[in-house]
Amino acid sequence: MGRGHRPSHRRRGHEGSPSHSFGDRVLVLPGEELPGHGLKPGPGTYRVGGRIYASVLGLLSPRPPLVQVVPLSGRYIPKPRDVVIGTVTDVQGTFWLLDIGAPRWAPLHMTGTPWKIEVGETDRYLRVGESVVVQVENLDPTGRIGVTMNGEGLGKLEGGTIVSLSPARIPRVVGRGGSMIQTIIQRTGAQIAVGQNGRVWVGGSPEAIERVREALRIIAEGAQHRGLTERVDSYLRATASGDEVGPQEPPTETAHRDAPGPTYVSPPPADRDVEPEIEDEEPVDPDLE
Amino acid sequence: MGNVGAKDVPVLLSPEGLRIDGRRVDELRPIKIQAGALKHADGSAFVEWGANKVMAAVYGPREVHPRHLQQNTKAVIQCKYNMAAFSVDERKRPGLDRRSQEISKVIAEALESVVFVEEFPRTSIDVYIEVLQANAGTRCAGIVAASVALADAGIPMVDLLPAVAVGKAGGALVLDLKKEEDNFGEADLPMALVPQSGRLVLLQMEGHMTPAELSQALDMGVAGCRQIYERMKAALRERYAVEPAAEGSA
Structure with missing residues (x-):
């Protein structure tokens, strides 16, 4: 079947242009073909038959050798070392589950806190509904988000x-x-x-x-x-x-x-x-x- | 629908080739799409299409409820299509029925074929479609609303998913049936198109068509989908108008 797109003439000259310039930020929509000649599909894009298309709604941000689209909406996608604010949604014997606005809840293990906790005592320290500042430590391919509360500026939020x-x-x-x-x-x-x-x-x-x-x-x-x-x-x-x-x-x-x-x-x-x-x-x- | 005497059957196609509401056979009803109509959903859209009014809300990707539906390698798309009790002339009995379950299922499967579900394993993308006012073609309006809402929710997908029905009414193939044409016509063929690849990811049929008519109906439907696609893109562009360029901020 034929492609549904005209070539995007509006967006010439992206290759090699400095990504910091605000002047050429272009909104792209899922399915839109991107000017990606000689470039590789980066985040927010996909490639079919040598052509690169946007997969998310966002701003086109060429970053040679990648073409990428920075999303303008959507849930928080965790990155290692991000400092985030989470709310406890569940308490288990050795860990808490935090809602950090990501696709999945993030487990905070008791060893990831500055507190000396006995197994089973987790709910004496943090209860459902309380909030903490934590840092994203690691992500695994299944989408599991490991967070820690050990570090400067991390801890439980009181009041506010x-x-x-x-x-x-x-x-x-x-x-x-x-x-x-x-x-x-x-x-x-x-x-x-x-x-x-x-x-x-x-x-x-x-x-x-x-x-x-x-x-x-x-x-x-x-x-x-x-x-x-x-x-x-x-x-x-x-x-x-x-x-x-x-x-x-x-x-x-x-x-x-x-x-x-x-x-x-x-x-x-x-x-x-x-x-x-x-x-x-x-x-x-x-x-x- | 109920029983209708023969004298009540409207003339679906005038001798001049115009339809009951004055449209030509290949003409869509007026369509208006608003992206981001709801505040609390991750993404949403409101579609007014002819006399249809359909709201779609997308939540997720998020934790799967119920848990046993979780998939280890991909997100599940859970779709709930529902017609409000006041959406039709005679009160629609609220709640799940065979029709809404079927529509929920086929829409979920159509959406799953365009969403990059592998990017969010063990999560759920929940799509709610509420039909506030119905006038035939609500599953297509629901798909249009849902896919705009998915894009609004920042969910990665192959493409938006325009949808439209082609039918046969008064002996002729007509694009985008309205209620009378659906009720009294000879066939109804809803479809959803992936414009990027030209694939159809939803195709159902009720009634009778010859193979030649089916082939022509598909062409009409694809052309209709491409018109709707432009409206969907325009709605999203309006919502996300790019911030004016500025060299260095405050």
Whole structure:
């Protein structure tokens, strides 16, 4: 049968163009043929009979020798070393199952925590419905997601609230060099932990939490990214009550590593490498300190 | 449907070759597609197609419930097609019936043939299709809505899956039957097309056609699917309008 596509003349000149340039970002849909002459099918694409097609809805991001499509929607797809926020959905004798917004629940084994736990005592430390900051450690081909709570900035979340966004918006929430998140923290005095899975934990006064929630809504819905930080900043300035006196003390970590129920109040660790996909959205340095 | 006297049978095709609603034989009903119509679903779409109104919501890939349906090498696609009690003139008795089970099954199988299910082993992709208002062709409208919702949910797939029915009414082959043509016509042939490969992944038939008519009906259906495909793509492009270019952000 014949192909259903005209050649895509709109998208010439992608090969070799710098992937950082925002100017040539092209929305592609599943089944759309991609300009992939001499390139290999990367993530978000497939190849049939020498032609490369998009398999997901997203932005075409040639990355020679690969053609790839960065998805604009969908569930969180875990990557090793991602720091994510999860909620306990099940407690077993030696592990918890966490909902991190991924296709599958992620088991957190008791050895992956800073606590010294006897088998069967897991529910004294974390119960269903409680939330934690964990790091993705390993993925296996069956989709099993191994996470750990051992590491700087990881631990149980006490109080506060969790706001869910599309994982694709997280680079915007952090901003270039952490500029966006710094602005929000400074203008609201709230404590914030950002998970790469699109979940943002916010602690602090109810007013601060509400203002952060609104700021996140602006970011989530803001179509253009030019001036997004200014828009958020002006919203936060407009709603300032005067309580938050400029930059606060940097969030401190006061986790009691040996006791059940440590208090967690720090942003995610800063050691995460910039992921190519995110770099494409906007260069991100999650170093918030 | 019920019993209808012969005098009640409408004229399905005028001498001028126009149909009961004035369409030509190869003309689709007006179709309107909105991608991302629901907030809480991972993906969704609302399709108004003639007098049909169909909502589709996609969740997943996520943990499989019930557990025993889990597959070790691929995602399972669980589809639930349901007609609202108020979707037809006479109240439709709510809940599962043979018809909705069959439609759920054939739609799930059609979708499974385009989704890259191997990428998400041991998970479930749940597709809910709710028919709010029915006027023939709801399984095709459901497939269209479901595949736009799948793309909206970021699920990898070979292609979108346009679908349409071709039928025989008033002795002629007609594209995209409406209710009267379905009820009083001679045949109904719903199909779903993978535009990328030209394969049909759903094809059912009710009624009678000659082999020559079947062949012609398939051509008409494929042409109709390609028109619907354009509408589906336009709906997704509208929802995901690319952010204006900017060199370096704030």
